[in-house]
Amino acid sequence: MSDIRILLAVSTSRYSRALVDLAMSEAEKLAASGTKQVAIDVLYILEGEDLLHISHRAGDQGFLGLSTTADVISTLAAEHHRMALLRIDEVKAAAATKGTPVSVMEVEGRFVESVLEQAGKVHYETILITRADRPFVSRILFGSEADRVARMVKKEGLGHVIIDDED
Amino acid sequence: MRNPRLLALAAGPLLCALVAFMDTPAGLTIAGQRSLAVLALCVTWWVFTPVGLPVTSIMGLALLPLMGAMDAADAFSLFGNQAVFFVIGVFLVAAVMMETGLSARLSLMGLRRFAKDENRLCNGVLLVSWALCAVVVSHAVAALMLPIVLELIRSLNLGPRSRTARRLLLSMAWGTVAGSNLTLLSSARATLSLELYGGFLADRGADPDPIGFLEYSMGALPVSIASVFMAAIVLRWMFPPEGLELRPAVQQLDQRVSDMGPMSGREWTTLAVIATMILCVVLFGSDYGLGTVALFFSAILFTLQTLQWEDAERYVNWGVALMYGGAIAIGSALHSSGATSWLITAVMPSSDINPWAALGVAAVATAGMTELVSNSAVIAVVMPVLLPVAEHVSLDPRVFAWSAPISAGLAFMLPTSTPALAMVFGTGYLRIKHTLPGVLITIFSLSVFLVMARWLWPLVGLPVTP
Numbered sequence: 001m002s003d004i005r006i007l008l009a010v011s012t013s014r015y016s017r018a019l020v021d022l023a024m025s026e027a028e029k030l031a032a033s034g035t036k037q038v039a040i041d042v043l044y045i046l047e048g049e050d051l052l053h054i055s056h057r058a059g060d061q062g063f064l065g066l067s068t069t070a071d072v073i074s075t076l077a078a079e080h081h082r083m084a085l086l087r088i089d090e091v092k093a094a095a096a097t098k099g100t101p102v103s104v105m106e107v108e109g110r111f112v113e114s115v116l117e118q119a120g121k122v123h124y125e126t127i128l129i130t131r132a133d134r135p136f137v138s139r140i141l142f143g144s145e146a147d148r149v150a151r152m153v154k155k156e157g158l159g160h161v162i163i164d165d166e167d
Numbered sequence: 168m169r170n171p172r173l174l175a176l177a178a179g180p181l182l183c184a185l186v187a188f189m190d191t192p193a194g195l196t197i198a199g200q201r202s203l204a205v206l207a208l209c210v211t212w213w214v215f216t217p218v219g220l221p222v223t224s225i226m227g228l229a230l231l232p233l234m235g236a237m238d239a240a241d242a243f244s245l246f247g248n249q250a251v252f253f254v255i256g257v258f259l260v261a262a263v264m265m266e267t268g269l270s271a272r273l274s275l276m277g278l279r280r281f282a283k284d285e286n287r288l289c290n291g292v293l294l295v296s297w298a299l300c301a302v303v304v305s306h307a308v309a310a311l312m313l314p315i316v317l318e319l320i321r322s323l324n325l326g327p328r329s330r331t332a333r334r335l336l337l338s339m340a341w342g343t344v345a346g347s348n349l350t351l352l353s354s355a356r357a358t359l360s361l362e363l364y365g366g367f368l369a370d371r372g373a374d375p376d377p378i379g380f381l382e383y384s385m386g387a388l389p390v391s392i393a394s395v396f397m398a399a400i401v402l403r404w405m406f407p408p409e410g411l412e413l414r415p416a417v418q419q420l421d422q423r424v425s426d427m428g429p430m431s432g433r434e435w436t437t438l439a440v441i442a443t444m445i446l447c448v449v450l451f452g453s454d455y456g457l458g459t460v461a462l463f464f465s466a467i468l469f470t471l472q473t474l475q476w477e478d479a480e481r482y483v484n485w486g487v488a489l490m491y492g493g494a495i496a497i498g499s500a501l502h503s504s505g506a507t508s509w510l511i512t513a514v515m516p517s518s519d520i521n522p523w524a525a526l527g528v529a530a531v532a533t534a535g536m537t538e539l540v541s542n543s544a545v546i547a548v549v550m551p552v553l554l555p556v557a558e559h560v561s562l563d564p565r566v567f568a569w570s571a572p573i574s575a576g577l578a579f580m581l582p583t584s585t586p587a588l589a590m591v592f593g594t595g596y597l598r599i600k601h602t603l604p605g606v607l608i609t610i611f612s613l614s615v616f617l618v619m620a621r622w623l624w625p626l627v628g629l630p631v632t633p
Contacts, residue, residue, distance in 0.1 A: 012595040015327070054586075054593040059484050060219040061541040062306030062586035063258065063355070067481035068265070075314045076593045083327050083595055133598045 003036030007124040009115045011045035012080045014130040019164040020094050023128050027100045039101040042091050043118050044084045046108045112145050119158040127161045175215035183208035199506035201236035213544035221486030224493020237500040245499050246492035249458030250362035254355040256461025261307035262482035263474040269434045279420045285408040293338035297395045300346025300353040309343045309587035322419035334406035336591040343587045345394035348576045350384045356546045357572040363498045363550040364568040370502040380448045386569045393615040397608045437473050494547035501551040508555045522562040533574035538584045542575040566631045579605025
C-alpha cells in the first residue's frame with residue numbers, strides 16, 4: 001500500500017491530456033520531497049445522467065419509440081466505455097514511463113458526487129480534476145462543477161484540488 | 168433558483184391565472200382572454216419543459232373548455248384532424264423503414280459509394296443523412312445513423328480528440344438538421360405549420376387553399392440544399408483531413424452490406440408501398456387530405472405484415488399525437504376568439520411596418536428560439552402569433568407556412584436544439600465550440616429563404632406582398 005495518493009478524476013465530458021501530465025509531475029514532485037511512495041488513483045466517471053437527458057430528448061422531443069431510444073442509449077454507453085478504456089490506457093502509458101503505480105476505478109454517476117465520495121473514502125494529497133470546456137457565459141450563469149468540487153473538498157478538508165481546463 | 172423545473176411548473180399556472188383574472192382589456196373578448204391564459208401556461212411549459220411536451224398539450228386541451236375558451240366538442244374535434252393522422256403516418260413510415268432494415272441498407276450502400284477518401288466519406292455521411300430525411304423523419308435518421316458512424320470511428324480507431332471523428336459525427340447531425348427541411352415526411356413540424364395556417368384561413372371564412380406535399384417541398388428544398396452545401400464547407404474548414412488510411416472503414420462497410428444479404432421480399436414490399444404512398448400524397452393529398460392517404464398506406468403496411476403493431480409501439484412515441492392535437496386546438500382557439508389579432512394590434516399599434524423586415528425578424532427570432540426549445544414547441548408557440556402579424560403588416564400569411572418550420576429547422580448549434588445534436592454531444596467527442604460555427608449555416612440558409620421569397624416566388628405566381 002502506498003503512503004501518498006493522488007486522485008485523478010476524469011469523465012466522459014472532462015478529460016485533458018495536460019492534466020494527465022500534471023498528475024505525473026505532481027507524483028514526481030511528491031516522491032522527490034520525501035521517502036514515501038506515491039501512487040495515482042484514476043477515477044473514471046461514466047456520466048449516466050447525461051444519457052438520461054438524451055433519452056428524454058429523443059423520446060419526448062423527437063418522439064422516437066422506447067426501442068429506438070434504448071438503442072441510442074446503449075450505443076452511447078458502449079462508446080463511453082470505449083472512450084474510457086482509451087483514456088485509461090493513455091494514463092497508464094504515461095505513468096509507466098515515470099514508473100508511477102496506477103490503479104483505475106470505473107464508476108457510473110454524477111461527477112461532483114462521485115469525486116467527493118471517493119475523496120471521502122481515501123485520503124488524497126492532491127485531487128486533480130478537469131473543468132469542462134463550456135462558454136464563459138454558461139459558466140457564469142449555471143456555475144462550474146469543477147469549482148463546486150474544489151469548494152466542497154476544501155470545506156470538508158479532503159485534500160488539495162488542482163483544476164485544469166479541458167484541452 | 169435551486170429547482171428550475173419546479174419554478175417553471177409553478178410559473179405556468181401562475182401566469183395563466185394572472186392573464187385569466189386581470190381586467191379584460193378593451194377589444195378583447197372573454198373567450199380571447201381565456202385563450203391567451205391557456206397559451207401563457209402552454210408557452211411556459213413548452214419552452215421550459217417541466218413536463219413532457221405532450222403533457223402540456225393535454226393540459227391545454229383540457230383547459231380550453233374548462234376555462235370557457237372553446238366548446239369541448241370543438242376542442243376535441245380539432246384533436247382528430249388530418250394533420251395529426253398524417254404525422255402518425257410519418258412516424259409509421261420511419262418505423263417500417265427501420266424495422267425492415269431498409270433505411271440501414273440504403274445508408275450503408277450510400278456510404279460505401281463515398282468511402283474513397285476522408286473528405287468524401289465525411290461528405291457521404293452528410294449527404295446520406297440529409298437525403299434519407301426525404302422519406303424518414305429526421306430524428307429517426309439520426310438514431311439510425313449514430314451507430315453506423317460510431318462503427319466507422321471505431322474501425323478507424325479514432326480517439327475522442329480526432330478531427331475526423333468529430334467531423335463524421337457532426338456531418339451526421341447537421342445532415343439530419345438540414346434534411347429536416349426537405350419534405351413533409353422529414354419532420355412533423357411542417358405539417359403542424361400547414362394545419363395552423365389552414366385553420367387560420369378557415370376561421371376567417373377564407374378558402375383554406377391547402378399547400379400540398381410537392382408545393383411545400385419545392386419551397387423548402389432550396390433552403391435545405393443551401394444548408395447542406397454550407398454545412399459541407401463549414402465542416403471542411405473546421406476539421407481538415409488527417410490523412411487517415413480508410414481501408415478498415417471500407418472493410419467495415421463491406422462487411423455490414425454483405426451481412427445484410429440481398430434485399431428481402433419484405434424490404435421490396437416496403438419500398439413499393441412507400442413509393443406509392445409518396446406518389447399518392449403528391450397527386451391526391453390536396454383532394455383527400457394528407458392524413459387520409461397516410462392512414463390508408465399505413466393500414467396497407469400492417470395488412471401486408473411488413474409492419475406489426477408491436478413494431479409501431481416500439482418505434483413510435485404516441486405522445487406525438489397528443490402534442491400535435493393539443494397544439495392545433497390551442498392555435499384554433501386563439502384565432503377563432505380573435506385573441507392573437509388583438510394581441511398583435513396591442514403590441515404593434517402601427518401597421519406601417521416593412522413586411523420584409525417583419526418576415527426577417529420573425530425568421531431570425533424563430534431560428535434563435537429553436538436553438539433552445541424543441542422545434543415542434545416553437546411552431547406551436549410562434550405560428551398562432553405570426554399568422555395575424557402577416558395580416559397586420561400586409562404580408563401573405565402563406566409565407567409563414569414555410570418560413571416558420573424552415574426557420575425552426577435551422578438549429579445547428581446547441582445540444583438543446585434537436586435530438587440529433589444531443590446524441591452527438593452525448594458521444595463525448597464534441598464541445599459547444601465545435602458547433603457554434605453552425606450559426607454560419609443558419610445565416611446562409613435564412614438569407615437564401617428571404618431572397619427566394621422576395622424575388623423568386625413572385626415569378627412562380629406566389630407574391631408575398633400585395
